[in-house]
Amino acid sequence: MDELDLIKNYFQKLTKKNPSALKLNDDVFFDKKKNIILSVDTYNEGVHYLNFNKPDLIIKKIIRSSISDLICKGVKPKYFLLTGSGNKSHFNKKNLKLISKSINEEQKKFNILLSGGDTTFSTKSSFSVVSIGFSRNIVQRNSAKINDDIYLTGNLGDSFVGLNILKKKIIIKKKLSNYFIKKYYLPDIPIKLQKYLKHFANTSIDVSDGFFADLNKLLNKQKLGYNLNINKIPISKNLKFYIKKNNKNLLNFISKGDDYQVLFTSHKKNRSYISRLSKRIDLKITAIGKISNSYKKRIIVYNKKVIKPLNYSGYLHKF
16 A cells, blocks of 8 residues: 555545645645645655765755745745654764754755754654645645646756765766765755745646656646656756766656655746746746646657656655
């Protein structure tokens, strides 16, 4: 059983009298009357990060990935609660100083405030983050419209290369290696987009589990299709260089997750505005396809050939 089946079969029915839970089909809780939005994420050593050798970078990664849930809803993160589990090897004085320094830096960078949490003992390290924001409305999932353009912010794939360098599955020159590792630990979450997203996005999600997996979540209760051009999916110059030099398949890199970019749809009337906004706020926003009216017509084109990305489903927790 995977996490989606678990939610659908055991927990979704428990929220019938709680519309703020959004039927557990989004990554946030949204109380429309009180204008409050919450998200919660858990990160386990050996699953979400390899080890605790870089506590300062791990803390930054989990904070950014958590507030990303609010950013992709068009909501400004305001507060966060942080729970940490571990032992004396994890929470020694050296590591605690590094963690404290990183939290302070993230607070300043994203204008967010640590507001509570908890600490517990465990043999492996683990963290949970609750992110809190306030808004009268949000951009929800499953609200795409026929003929919407499909957009993606930033670049995909760098984080996956960084992870594989850390796993020693990829060996490249140090300068390039440092670039990818940095992208793994410090994702460039598109915070600049947050205050504009609700003006033009019909539906949105952050790319955390992999491009195809999250696109399917975005539309999972809508009988809609799409036309995608994989060659338009934005990647960095460094990843393009690595793929070309080593004759790699682009699909293996864009589908693995941990990018925390925003995937959204918008009416074609907004094309000019989105293009101007991209330049004005200095944020890459790329049109990669279009929503179609038939679930049976989910067309993906790569190098001028129609493909079926069955082997590129992304990450999914299984129990």
